[in-house]
Amino acid sequence: MKLSGWGCYPIIECAAHLFEKRSTAAALLSAGDDWIAYGQGKSYGDSALAPHVLLTQEYNKLIDFDAQTGVVTCECGITLAELIDLFLPRGWFLKVTPGTKLISVGGAIASDVHGKNHHAEGCFSESVISLRLMLPDGTIASCSREENVPLFRATCGGMGLTGVILDATLQLKAVNSAYIRENIIPCANLDEVFVQYDRCSHYPYSVAWIDCLAGGSSLGRSILMVGDHDDDGELTLPEAKRLSVPVTCPSFLLNNYTLSMFNQIYYRVKGKPAQRQRVPLETFFYPLDKIDHWNRMYGKAGFVQYQCVLPMATSYKGMKALLQQISAAGMGSFLAVIKLFGPQNENFLSFPMEGYTLALDFKIQPKLFGLLERLDRIVLEHDGRLYLTKDSRMSEAMFMQGYPRWREFQDLRTQYGMKKKFNSWQSKRIGL
Numbered sequence: 001m002k003l004s005g006w007g008c009y010p011i012i013e014c015a016a017h018l019f020e021k022r023s024t025a026a027a028l029l030s031a032g033d034d035w036i037a038y039g040q041g042k043s044y045g046d047s048a049l050a051p052h053v054l055l056t057q058e059y060n061k062l063i064d065f066d067a068q069t070g071v072v073t074c075e076c077g078i079t080l081a082e083l084i085d086l087f088l089p090r091g092w093f094l095k096v097t098p099g100t101k102l103i104s105v106g107g108a109i110a111s112d113v114h115g116k117n118h119h120a121e122g123c124f125s126e127s128v129i130s131l132r133l134m135l136p137d138g139t140i141a142s143c144s145r146e147e148n149v150p151l152f153r154a155t156c157g158g159m160g161l162t163g164v165i166l167d168a169t170l171q172l173k174a175v176n177s178a179y180i181r182e183n184i185i186p187c188a189n190l191d192e193v194f195v196q197y198d199r200c201s202h203y204p205y206s207v208a209w210i211d212c213l214a215g216g217s218s219l220g221r222s223i224l225m226v227g228d229h230d231d232d233g234e235l236t237l238p239e240a241k242r243l244s245v246p247v248t249c250p251s252f253l254l255n256n257y258t259l260s261m262f263n264q265i266y267y268r269v270k271g272k273p274a275q276r277q278r279v280p281l282e283t284f285f286y287p288l289d290k291i292d293h294w295n296r297m298y299g300k301a302g303f304v305q306y307q308c309v310l311p312m313a314t315s316y317k318g319m320k321a322l323l324q325q326i327s328a329a330g331m332g333s334f335l336a337v338i339k340l341f342g343p344q345n346e347n348f349l350s351f352p353m354e355g356y357t358l359a360l361d362f363k364i365q366p367k368l369f370g371l372l373e374r375l376d377r378i379v380l381e382h383d384g385r386l387y388l389t390k391d392s393r394m395s396e397a398m399f400m401q402g403y404p405r406w407r408e409f410q411d412l413r414t415q416y417g418m419k420k421k422f423n424s425w426q427s428k429r430i431g432l
């Protein structure tokens with residue numbers, strides 16, 4: 001069957017196999033090489049694509065839950081949305097959540113995803129107490145910060161290249177509301193974004209939407225949204241309206257949608273002190289989940305998401321250079337997102353490092369790849385790196401320079417015989 005990630009680029013012919021039982025997964029793995037696990041396919045490029053794909057969506061049972069401590073054990077195919085539906089009404093939420101809840105627990109661990117609170121709570125792996133991994137020979141290893149530590153450090157953020165994460169035990173976070181108290185702060189340019197981020201670093205959650213069309217003295221014009229959980233005892237979410245994009249359609253529709261969303265907020269709050277509001281948690285964390293199949297808005301050719309991180313010392317200069325290139329090329333999505341990251345963790349390939357990250361979409365079109373190479377050079381000149389889970393075109397040299405621990409990762413893969421068994425199109429491209 002033909003498979004792709006969320007960016008619909010590239011589309012690859014893969015032999016895909018579902019499994020519901022561990023024994024089926026082990027039998028499948030024994031039949032050949034070049035396997036990769038595929039969760040909900042929300043990574044953007046080719047990290048979940050390989051000649052043989054193991055679909056985890058039916059391996060999705062809840063195994064255990066302790067209502068006193070908020071510790072849950074579940075199979076890898078369960079989604080974050082399912083965990084929220086089950087546990088938010090009981091006062092538990094995820095410690096770390098990305099901008100979509102429509103992903104699997106296995107995918108969240110393998111990409112070691114981050115949310116709007118990386119500076120406060122780190123990556124998803126910080127909430128992983130332990131996990132069980134199927135190795136190339138079908139045996140199972142328990143991994144944690146105490147047991148099989150190198151395997152744990154390689155698997156969290158390891159993009160499925162160490163084996164199949166079968167199940168995981170996670171620490172949830174106690175909350176007393178399904179709502180977020182949010183402050184909205186308009187920023188006239190990039191300088192203001194950095195000043196406001198500094199002032200607001202005590203908020204656990206923050207994200208800035210940047211208008212990529214603005215140039216000159218308005219370069220980096222943004223809306224910064226910061227917030228924390230409310231404490232009102234209201235644990236039920238209101239019914240959410242859903243929209244859907246039924247067929248692939250022109251990209252200007254998505255740009256118009258995000259443009260009007262940005263302008264509505266920006267001009268409502270511009271020139272006023274920070275605006276406070278109480279919003280359902282879903283509106284704050286998952287605004288794009290309200291539109292089913294929004295990826296179709298980029299048309300049949302698909303799109304790439306470019307996400308980089310730059311260390312604190314070079315963030316401002318580097319972001320400015322990147323935004324100048326993007327606004328001059330006029331090719332990116334209207335909206336980009338900037339987030340603040342805290343210190344990097346000990347995992348071999350986790351993406352975040354202390355500094356700022358920038359993410360935006362680019363429709364596949366002529367001249368795009370030339371622009372992305374220019375952006376790569378700026379990222380490297382500023383000691384940054386690109387996010388593997390968003391990537392579909394990074395070069396081997398770019399990967400190796402950005403992820404200096406790749407050698408330790410590869411040594412571990414050699415030691416466990418993973419190099420033949422677990423590969424993706426991405427891993428081959430970047431030399432793993």
Ligand SMILES: Cc1cc2nc3c(=O)[nH]c(=O)nc-3n(C[C@H](O)[C@H](O)[C@H](O)COP(=O)(O)OP(=O)(O)OC[C@H]3O[C@@H](n4cnc5c(N)ncnc54)[C@H](O)[C@@H]3O)c2cc1C
Pocket residue numbers: 005006036037038039040041042043044047048056076077097098099100102103104105106107108110111112113114115158159160161163164165166288389390424
């Ligand atoms: C709208 C949107 C917003 C997003 N926002 C963010 C964000 O804010 N922060 C962020 O960090 N990411 C974000 N992402 C990216 C997304 O969170 C990650 O790509 C995530 O890994 C997708 O999970 P999945 O279940 O879809 O995994 P897939 O896309 O299917 O796979 C992703 C990787 O995980 C591996 N994998 C999956 N399951 C397993 C398993 N059981 N065992 C071993 N390996 C496995 C795959 O092999 C692959 O390498 C966003 C994506 C979208 C579409």
